[in-house]
Amino acid sequence: NAGVTQTPKFQVLKTGxxxxxxxxxxxNHEYMSWYRQDPGMGLRLIHYSxxxxxxxQGEVPNGYNVSRSTTEDFxxxxxxxxxxxxxxxxxxxxxxxxxxxxxxxxxxxRLTVV
Amino acid sequence: QQPVQSPQAVILRxxxxxxxxxxxxxxxxxxxxxxxxxxxxxxxxxxxxKGGEQKGHDKISASFNEKKxxxxxxxxxxxxxxxxxxxxxxxxxxxxxxxxxGTRLHILP
Numbered sequence: 001n002a003g004v005t006q007t008p009k010f011q012v013l014k015t016g017x018x019x020x021x022x023x024x025x026x027x028n029h030e031y032m033s034w035y036r037q038d039p040g041m042g043l044r045l046i047h048y049s050x051x052x053x054x055x056x057q058g059e060v061p062n063g064y065n066v067s068r069s070t071t072e073d074f075x076x077x078x079x080x081x082x083x084x085x086x087x088x089x090x091x092x093x094x095x096x097x098x099x100x101x102x103x104x105x106x107x108x109x110r111l112t113v114v
Numbered sequence: 115q116q117p118v119q120s121p122q123a124v125i126l127r128x129x130x131x132x133x134x135x136x137x138x139x140x141x142x143x144x145x146x147x148x149x150x151x152x153x154x155x156x157x158x159x160x161x162x163x164k165g166g167e168q169k170g171h172d173k174i175s176a177s178f179n180e181k182k183x184x185x186x187x188x189x190x191x192x193x194x195x196x197x198x199x200x201x202x203x204x205x206x207x208x209x210x211x212x213x214x215x216g217t218r219l220h221i222l223p
Contacts, residue, residue: 035213042116042215043156043201050209058210059115090155100144100163103211105155 002026006091006106013081013113021076021109023091030096032074036087049074081113117204119214126192127222134187134217136202145178145185146203197221
């Protein structure tokens with residue numbers, strides 16, 4: 001049982017490049033979310049999804065797109081990378097049902113934009 | 115909207131107790147506690163629903179005061195393994211879980 005898998009683990013981008021951070025879970029969880037973690041800022045919610053075909057914005061959605069075509073996958077797209085998007089990105093999933101269930105986090109993607 | 119955690123950091127000796135607080139300016143539906151060790155992903159500790167219930171996890175327990183919109187995490191007889199950053203996440207009735215900035219806990223032998 002792999003849980004939540006994020007790829008890649010590390011990435012360096014040049015300003016203006018685009019890329020997709022992958023997130024997949026094999027627990028049949030309905031709820032998935034993306035957070036970014038910056039020093040001293042905690043975990044900030046970027047986008048979330050309550051099920052396939054449904055996504056919504058979190059606290060800091062600008063510069064990011066998401067889609068949820070399957071229950072398993074929830075990719076995060078950076079449209080035009082900026083140095084301010086240098087961060088550690090975490091994907092999380094939970095059963096749903098009101099979101100009052102344990103969230104499982106992936107191991108994170110450390111992104112540097114130069 | 116981000117909950118406020120206090121203290122920002124605390125240093126303890128092994129065996130001492132600690133309390134971490136989490137407060138919100140808005141009504142809370144639930145409070146979620148996680149611990150993150152350096153370089154790792156956050157790991158679930160417990161969830162508290164409105165109603166003032168208290169939960170426990172080994173020697174770590176938490177309370178939720180719905181009226182005061184506050185939650186507290188209690189670490190009793192701390193162990194070296196308790197070191198890390200503790201995050202509270204709050205849900206205010208919609209589908210978002212918003213986390214605080216975290217409390218760094220360092221346990222000395």
